[in-house]
């Protein structure tokens with residue numbers, strides 16, 4: 333962290349508040365990073381908005397994040413490329429930018445952000461064109477009356493077709509019922525990776541300033557009414573070990589100072605007092621501590637332990653509330669239990685029930701879509717899809733936790749007296765010749781085809797509405813059916829009447845009956861019966877799942893058995909055996925393939941599948957009781 337001298341919040345500066353939105357991978361973060369570098373906010377090229385270790389590893393944005401840049405850069409600002417140019421003389425404007433995640437599982441995060449900014453930069457890949465999430469985030473933006481700026485990115489790609497994609501974007505605006513004003517959107521062409529933006533394809537681009545100029549011209553200046561009574565609304569939460577919960581909030585009216593006594597209110601009747609301990613504004617990716625913040629800015633507030641997204645923070649209980657911000661409801665649940673496998677405690681730093689409980693409590697501070705029921709000795713975690721839960725598990729193992737989880741179940745609830753379950757919209761792009769298989773499988777899973785048309789690159793695009801229950805575990809199958817050539821995007825729609833029993837594949841597990849090191853000799857025999865999850869030398873325990881059985885039910889196997897004749901020779905012979913590479917169990921894959929009587933065991937260095945009851949005798953007994 334670089335040291336930043338405290339400065340007054342916005343110093344009477346004009347402010348623009350924008351979010352960058354797009355389908356996954358279309359280049360939001362690359363663009364934001366480049367904007368920060370070119371305005372001198374970061375000098376180290378390795379600093380990125382995707383600051384979380386998991387984000388860097390996966391190359392996706394998981395958490396919406398705030399940054400602020402100043403444009404034109406203030407004279408003398410470190411790294412300022414324009415301090416010498418005429419633009420350097422123009423009045424500097426502060427631009428608060430929210431970089432959002434493009435993955436559909438984090439879609440609700442984007443929705444919240446959209447409520448708190450004044451315009452969006454819609455980034456579209458100039459080759460791929462609009463994709464399902466482009467449609468979703470644009471639809472939300474248009475409904476909120478925002479006037480998007482369209483950025484056609486990656487125009488350097490050999491197959492880029494910017495003019496065609498521009499037409500497609502226009503069609504999409506029309507399709508989504510854009511107003512005349514919204515239809516009149518500005519287009520900027522970019523190569524985010526090279527930090528280039530231009531207003532026409534013909535011109536030579538040099539930097540991103542054409543985009544910044546467009547933002548200044550098109551985005552309405554934030555209202556800076558500092559005279560009205562205070563109204564502030566948090567749209568994101570953070571956590572700091574020293575100051576506790578942090579609220580990222582938009583100041584709509586008035587001024588807020590450190591030590592101010594405030595009220596946190598909502599339409600459900602919450603009316604709680606609190607005191608502001610610290611205030612921050614943004615500068616680049618840094619938080620700058622300040623004594624006072626003003627209307628128009630996006631700020632961070634510390635000291636309000638019970639602050640929630642959507643609260644109206646104000647001074648008086650008479651004050652009119654700001655419109656609430658809806659948080660999407662969880663769609664799946666699963667149990668988190670202490671790791672009690674035979675290999676428990678080998679790797680983890682935190683392995684006890686108490687440590688698990690504290691960690692989950694901490695997660696609730698920031699993970700907005702998550703709910704947890706602590707009433708039992710196992711903890712029931714409710715989330716927004718498998719990825720949402722997988723990210724939490726991945727973070728925990730990195731921190732040194734060990735935990736086991738049960739198979740994710742779809743949440744069933746009553747809506748207006750009717751038993752209901754979550755539904756998702758599924759967009760598939762795949763080669764024409766495999767589309768028949770996809771349609772058939774979707775049908776079996778109670779999916780209804782809504783649309784079938786030509787997709788990009790000669791692919792077929794299919795859109796289905798499917799109950800989440802039918803989708804659980806489908807991704808892996810889809811990859812196999814389309815031989816890795818298809819893409820599948822899902823997005824939660826809403827709760828709809830329960831559609832009855834869904835019969836999925838009848839696969840069983842290969843369960844180890846012994847504890848020890850797996851040998852190639854026996855794995856070679858087992859791989860004829862199904863798919864293996866482990867390779868030779870993997871340590872296994874009794875009750876651990878080492879693979880699946882393509883046909884039929886569970887099968888007890890002995891993966892540690894060597895050739896009977898001579899031990900000496902069998903280990904030599906092992907090397908000659910050609911094994912198919914195993915399908916390793918990752919957290920996401922494990923959540924997808926696990927059966928109802930299994931646990932997924934997650935430790936810092938291993939992910940294993942196991943039966944809840946480790947011995948066959950116990951399993952038979954438990955089975956009989958049912």
Ligand SMILES: Nc1nc2c(ncn2[C@@H]2O[C@H](COP(=O)(O)OP(=O)(O)OP(=O)(O)O)[C@@H](O)[C@H]2O)c(=O)[nH]1
Pocket residue numbers: 354355356357358359360361362363391392393394432433434435485486487488489522523524525526
């Ligand atoms: N060829 C080319 N690649 C680009 C350009 N901009 C970004 N990329 C690449 O596209 C990939 C995705 O970029 P990101 O900036 O992470 O995309 P994102 O929209 O933030 O992705 P999510 O946050 O996960 O939704 C990276 O590999 C970038 O290097 C560009 O202008 N041209």
Ligand SMILES: [Mg+2]
Pocket residue numbers: 360361362382392393432433434
């Ligand atoms: Mg990103």
